Amino acid sequence: MFKFEIIHRSKKTKARIGRIYTSHGIIETPNFIPCGTAATVKAMTPKSLKEIGVQVVLANTYHLYLRPGDKLIRSAGGLHKFMGWDGPILTDSGGFQVFSLSKIRKIDDEGVLFSSHIDGSKHKLTPKSVIEAQLNFSSDIIMPLDECPPYPSKRSEVERSILRTEKWAKESLKAYKDNGVSTLFGIVQGGTYKDLRIESAKRIVDLGFKGFGIGGLSVKEPKDLMYEMLSAQIEHLPYEAPKHLLGVGYPDDIKFAVDLGIDTFDCVEPSRLGRHGAFLTDEGKKIIRNAKFTKDFSPLDKNCDCYACKNFSRAYIRHLFIANEILGIILLTFHNLRYMIRLMENIRNEIHC
Amino acid sequence: MFKFEIIHRSKKTKARIGRIYTSHGIIETPNFIPCGTAATVKAMTPKSLKEIGVQVVLANTYHLYLRPGDKLIRSAGGLHKFMGWDGPILTDSGGFQVFSLSKIRKIDDEGVLFSSHIDGSKHKLTPKSVIEAQLNFSSDIIMPLDECPPYPSKRSEVERSILRTEKWAKESLKAYKDNGVSTLFGIVQGGTYKDLRIESAKRIVDLGFKGFGIGGLSVKEPKDLMYEMLSAQIEHLPYEAPKHLLGVGYPDDIKFAVDLGIDTFDCVEPSRLGRHGAFLTDEGKKIIRNAKFTKDFSPLDKNCDCYACKNFSRAYIRHLFIANEILGIILLTFHNLRYMIRLMENIRNEIHC
Numbered sequence: 072m073f074k075f076e077i078i079h080r081s082k083k084t085k086a087r088i089g090r091i092y093t094s095h096g097i098i099e100t101p102n103f104i105p106c107g108t109a110a111t112v113k114a115m116t117p118k119s120l121k122e123i124g125v126q127v128v129l130a131n132t133y134h135l136y137l138r139p140g141d142k143l144i145r146s147a148g149g150l151h152k153f154m155g156w157d158g159p160i161l162t163d164s165g166g167f168q169v170f171s172l173s174k175i176r177k178i179d180d181e182g183v184l185f186s187s188h189i190d191g192s193k194h195k196l197t198p199k200s201v202i203e204a205q206l207n208f209s210s211d212i213i214m215p216l217d218e219c220p221p222y223p224s225k226r227s228e229v230e231r232s233i234l235r236t237e238k239w240a241k242e243s244l245k246a247y248k249d250n251g252v253s254t255l256f257g258i259v260q261g262g263t264y265k266d267l268r269i270e271s272a273k274r275i276v277d278l279g280f281k282g283f284g285i286g287g288l289s290v291k292e293p294k295d296l297m298y299e300m301l302s303a304q305i306e307h308l309p310y311e312a313p314k315h316l317l318g319v320g321y322p323d324d325i326k327f328a329v330d331l332g333i334d335t336f337d338c339v340e341p342s343r344l345g346r347h348g349a350f351l352t353d354e355g356k357k358i359i360r361n362a363k364f365t366k367d368f369s370p371l372d373k374n375c376d377c378y379a380c381k382n383f384s385r386a387y388i389r390h391l392f393i394a395n396e397i398l399g400i401i402l403l404t405f406h407n408l409r410y411m412i413r414l415m416e417n418i419r420n421e422i423h424c
Numbered sequence: 425m426f427k428f429e430i431i432h433r434s435k436k437t438k439a440r441i442g443r444i445y446t447s448h449g450i451i452e453t454p455n456f457i458p459c460g461t462a463a464t465v466k467a468m469t470p471k472s473l474k475e476i477g478v479q480v481v482l483a484n485t486y487h488l489y490l491r492p493g494d495k496l497i498r499s500a501g502g503l504h505k506f507m508g509w510d511g512p513i514l515t516d517s518g519g520f521q522v523f524s525l526s527k528i529r530k531i532d533d534e535g536v537l538f539s540s541h542i543d544g545s546k547h548k549l550t551p552k553s554v555i556e557a558q559l560n561f562s563s564d565i566i567m568p569l570d571e572c573p574p575y576p577s578k579r580s581e582v583e584r585s586i587l588r589t590e591k592w593a594k595e596s597l598k599a600y601k602d603n604g605v606s607t608l609f610g611i612v613q614g615g616t617y618k619d620l621r622i623e624s625a626k627r628i629v630d631l632g633f634k635g636f637g638i639g640g641l642s643v644k645e646p647k648d649l650m651y652e653m654l655s656a657q658i659e660h661l662p663y664e665a666p667k668h669l670l671g672v673g674y675p676d677d678i679k680f681a682v683d684l685g686i687d688t689f690d691c692v693e694p695s696r697l698g699r700h701g702a703f704l705t706d707e708g709k710k711i712i713r714n715a716k717f718t719k720d721f722s723p724l725d726k727n728c729d730c731y732a733c734k735n736f737s738r739a740y741i742r743h744l745f746i747a748n749e750i751l752g753i754i755l756l757t758f759h760n761l762r763y764m765i766r767l768m769e770n771i772r773n774e775i776h777c
Contacts, residue, residue: 110743114750118731139718139743147721147739155735365492368500378471382508386500390463390492397467397750 073211073254073281075313075334081422084330088422091313091334093159093211094252095151096126100313100334101418103320103411104129104161105342109138110154113342114397114404117156122378123405124412127159129337132204132214133168137187137194141204149209149252161337162205164214164258165196167286167318170221180235182216198242202255209252212315214284215243217258222292229262233271236260240278256282256315263292265303272307282313285333289319298327305331322351322414329418341411345404348392351411359403364389371402377409378402426564426607426634428666428687434775437683441775444666444687446512446564447605448504449479453666453687454771456673456764457482457514458695462491463507466695467750467757470509475731476758477765480512482690485557485567486521490540490547494557502562502605514690515558517567517611518549520639520671523574533588535569551595555608562605565668567637568596570611575645582615586624589613593631609635609668616645618656625660635666638686642672651680658684675704675767682771694764698757701745704764712756717742724755730762731755 072094079088091098105112105120107128112120120128130150135141147153150160169175173185182197198216205213216239218232240257247255257280261268275283285304288297301316308314313334319325320338328336341351348359352372359371370380371388379388379402391399425447432441444451458465458473460481465473473481483503488494500506503513522528526538535550551569558566569592571585593610600608610633614621628636638657641650654669661667666687672678673691681689694704701712705725712724723733724741732741732755744752 109747109749110740111749111751114754116731116751116754117735134747138747139739143719143739146719147737153737153740155740366496366499378469382470384500384506386492386496387463387506387508394462394487394491396462396464397753398464398469400750401467401469401754 072251075282075311077311079423081330085332086329086422087332087334088419089313089334091159093254095157095159095211098127098159098335099419101325101329101415101422102126102335103325103415104335104337105408105411106131106337106339107154107156108339109134110144110150112408113346114400115342115408117154119405120156120408121158123409124416125158125408127161127335128156129161129163130154130208130210131165131168132162132201132208133165133172133196135162135208136165136196136204137189141207145207145209151209159211160208161212161315162208162210162214163317164216165201166217166258167219169196170219178218180238198239199246202243202246206248206250206253209250211252211254212282213253213255214258215240215255217260217286219260219287219290220262222263222290224262226264226267229264229267232262233260233267233274236271237274237278240275244278254281256280256284258284258286258317259304259308260287261300261304262287263296263300265300268300268304269307272304276308280312282315283308284315284317286317288316289324294324297324301328301333302331305333320411325414326418329422341407342404345407346400348399348403350403351407359385359389359392359399361389371406372410375406375409375413377406379406425604428635428664430664432776434683438685439682439775440685440687441772442666442687444512446607448510448512448564451480451512451688452772454678454682454768455479455688456678456768457688457690458761458764459484459690459692460507460509461692462487463497463503465761466699467753468695468761470507472758473509473761474511476762477769478511478761480514480688481509482514482516483507483561483563484518484521485515485554485561486518486525486549488515488561489518489549489557490542494560498560498562504562512564513561514565514668515561515563515567516637516670517569518554519570519611520572522549523572531571533591551592552599555596555599559601559603559606562603564605564607565635566606566608567611568593568608570613570639572613572640572643573615575616575643577615579617579620582617582620585615586613586620586627589624590627590631593628597631607634609633609637611637611639611670612657612661613640614653614657615640616649616653618653621653621657622660625657629661633665635668636661637668637670639670641669642677647677650677654681655684658686673764678767679771682775694760695757698760699753701752701756703756704760712738712742712745712752724759725763728759728762728766730759732759
């Protein structure tokens with residue numbers, strides 16, 4: 072089941088309030104999707120995610136294909152049941168991960184031959200196998216294998232890659248079977264060449280997807296360039312379709328992209344920062360180990376309504392990090408995710424005004 | 425505030441059902457006290473502990489004195505407020521930890537001079553400083569510095585040590601000030617010499633404590649010997665006083681000790697096992713990484729009512745451990761603590777029959 076409904080349009084920008092209906096519930100948009108890479112949002116229980124207000128999680132096809140394997144997840148009754156999360160799940164294409172994590176052995180129009188970053192074992196991802204894996208997961212939103220060129224890349228490289236991404240998108244549509252749950256999005260690429268961004272959008276849109284992922288941005292290019300690419304490309308994606316900006320999740324980037332009409336975002340940063348002892352506030356990120364927090368008995372963020380902020384002080388959480396206690400990671404992750412969810416709640420409220 | 429009430433006596437054994445009333449709530453006995461060494465039960469939020477049914481936690485004076493320091497905890501408004509746990513807290517004497525973790529530089533009748541296991545810094549624990557630290561914590565049950573001889577120890581060594589423990593107990597009583605919250609227990613020792621166990625009990629009981637900790641058992645001596653010592657010593661402790669068996673928490677040991685009239689237990693084992701991938705069941709402990717659990721979609725323990733067992737499979741939790749995911753530790757710790765709390769609930773029910 073899949074439906075996207077735009078329920079309100081901003082009077083000032085192209086931002087919109089929407090609802091994505093899936094078999095596992097509704098996603099209010101614009102929204103932030105925490106990363107549950109290996110079928111767990113690191114250090115969080117599904118119950119905590121619900122408390123935080125998370126509506127949808129992302130899991131990585133590349134990671135789950137390698138471990139524990141998509142067939143095992145299918146035997147478990149699908150990814151929702153396996154990981155104990157009954158809300159919507161988006162799985163990504165594996166494209167970005169296979170290029171950034173594994174040792175590529177060969178890449179051609181057929182797919183990607185690579186060595187696992189876990190144990191060096193050899194594997195091949197093809198458009199078909201990536202779709203099959205995600206149908207085994209039974210995720211609500213699934214993505215086709217795409218090629219994500221690094222930054223910077225030569226124009227000729229990017230030209231070739233958008234054609235390959237288009238070819239793979241076609242094969243993905245062919246491999247896709249409606250299981251009543253999973254909806255296939257298209258992914259647009261195009262590096263940092265405005266005309267190639269537009270061309271990729273046109274080619275992918277022509278194939279007739281119900282939603283789109285915008286890939287290959289926030290991969291080391293300067294912010295201005297990213298904003299320019301996004302602004303140019305989004306004009307060529309259908310207004311009525313839901314649009315996900317892959318791997319982008321800094322507050323400023325989110326605000327910019329929402330105003331262009333982006334509906335969802337995912338990013339590992341809030342949870343990664345939490346694990347490494349940083350917490351988000353309206354004055355930027357702060358480092359909990361900082362000595363100035365030793366006797367600071369105030370909450371992480373006085374404006375925050377999360378479990379960590381309502382019950383614990385900076386001094387306590389600093390102590391937990393200094394003593395290498397897991398609870399420190401749990402509390403900062405909890406806060407950072409709640410920070411992102413509140414940000415999105417505020418953004419939705421502002422669009423309503 | 426402190427009161428102990430025996431509300432039911434077993435018809436078959438010396439076991440009893442009781443209630444310890446503290447300023448932070450009631451402890452139903454017999455009960456298990458999870459270890460919150462560094463002001464956190466590892467990997468658990470206080471909210472999770474409440475869900476598990478935990479009524480009281482233990483924190484280590486030695487660890488908290490070193491880091492973050494008892495004065496900082498006092499500035500935070502005491503240990504309950506610092507760690508966000510509003511139920512009763514028992515803090516131990518630091519005696520066992522200073523002997524087992526630190527590098528002892530000098531020990532005499534005055535106290536223990538040692539190097540911190542964290543940074544090698546030099547410190548001195550005296551009966552007075554240990555009481556002062558715990559009054560700064562404002563724990564509900566506090567313990568006097570004691571000497572815990574290793575196993576095996578010569579008779580002459582243990583003879584000397586029970587005298588020193590008695591001397592320190594007297595000094596602790598002198599240093600103790602009623603802050604309206606903290607109640608001082610006495611600790612009895614005596615190694616594995618039955619007559620010295622009895623003598624230590626008599627000497628400490630004579631000083632007039634409201635409750636007792638039994639120390640120096642389960643420190644490598646054979647089980648039979650431990651049971652013999654405990655059986656002999658408990659006869660010489662007042663029936664009406666609450667009795668805590670320090671550092672003992674294996675299910676069989678608990679059952680044996682409850683039948684002798686022990687009221688509370690603490691042990692790091694259930695949470696430590698959880699962190700290392702083992703889970704408790706009525707058929708003994710099992711190792712989650714075991715390959716036989718790869719496709720085992722049943723809960724950790726089919727008889728368990730805990731969050732982990734109600735929502736996740738062995739296959740999923742195994743995957744989390746294989747992938748080094750913190751959620752694996754959280755779920756096994758949750759289950760193991762619930763296992764202990766259910767064990768105590770069942771023990772209390774059996775005493776009622």
